[in-house]
Amino acid sequence: MLKKKGKYIVAVVGATGAVGNEMIKTLEMRNFPVEQLRLFASERSEGKVLEFGDTEIKVEAINENSFKGIDIALFSAGAERSKIWAPVAAKSGCVVVDNSSQWRMDPEIPLVVPEVNPHDLKWHKGIIANPNCSTIQMVVVLKPIHDAAKIKRVVVTTFQAVSGTGKRAVAELRQQVAALSNGQPPSWEVYPHQIAFNCLPHIDTFLDNGYTKEEMKMVNETRKILEDASIGVTATTVRVPVFFGHSEAVNVETRRACPADEVRALLAAAPGIKVVDDPAANRYPLAIDAAGQDLTLVGRIRQDESVPNGINMWIAADNIRKGAATNAVQIAQILGEKYL
């Protein structure tokens, strides 16, 4: 295990990607104590130069010896790479914060959202999982409600930005909007259909139960993070033609009564949340307001009049920041301060 230090040698794996790029910026923005930053990506990017503050850093390809001497590695290069390289990194004595889905449901690996279950960092054995972006923003809001009134069931529908699929998807939406605006036929490779001016009820692959993997990630990760397997969760995840910021319609049923005003007050006092809830003034969470900042926005908080203890909400957050890079750097900060 690592020792607490004043400054750390940090690696970003997947540094050239949408999340990796944001991780580099977030380390700088949050003044993470970096002694040296090492950047890794595929062989395609070897030698490419990226900036960290005033420093220019060359991107490296990964090999067996890459992680020697590194204290903390933030991984965002996909599940296959995490499967291979996270254990190699952990064996080299480095603590891995992994953004992929590879280790999230492993009972030996903590799945952490700092506002919700930072205590789970205590029992890490070298790898810590960062949850799915849609799960993170939902559990930040569910946690205070669960603590106050015990959640019985959650029904969520997501409206997820294309940046959640990575940099190629952002380019695909941009190219389709340009083509269609100029009367040209659009083309696509990343998604199975046109995404511009469309909604796709399909994120990740379909499973035998009819749900997508993304939907089941929301079900299983929510229960693990809130440490309550009794919570019923059902999800429909939808890709929408938004560049940055995931939105979610969330219906919550609690065991004890928790009226909308009480929910609003609980959320206003909770960490990482901004209540934006003034419908009369047209104020509610918007993806474009969520993008580029770290808070989870929640609004449209109202009673579900069809059940005794039901609440409806609309939640928006930046999927690349709180949904990925910010959450990972927050974990690294807590590790550095308390649990290395």
Ligand SMILES: NC(=O)c1ccc[n+]([C@@H]2O[C@H](COP(=O)([O-])OP(=O)(O)OC[C@H]3O[C@@H](n4cnc5c(N)ncnc54)[C@H](OP(=O)(O)O)[C@@H]3O)[C@@H](O)[C@H]2O)c1
């Ligand atoms: N985007 C989100 O909102 C979000 C949120 C939460 C979690 N995540 C997770 O974060 C990971 C990255 O997502 P992203 O959106 O940043 O994807 P992305 O933009 O496509 O970036 C992928 C990164 O992985 C690198 N990579 C690919 N193959 C590699 C290999 N063989 N060896 C080393 N590096 C390799 C790429 O390097 P090259 O540039 O050299 O190809 C690039 O740096 C995924 O696991 C994703 O599920 C994403």
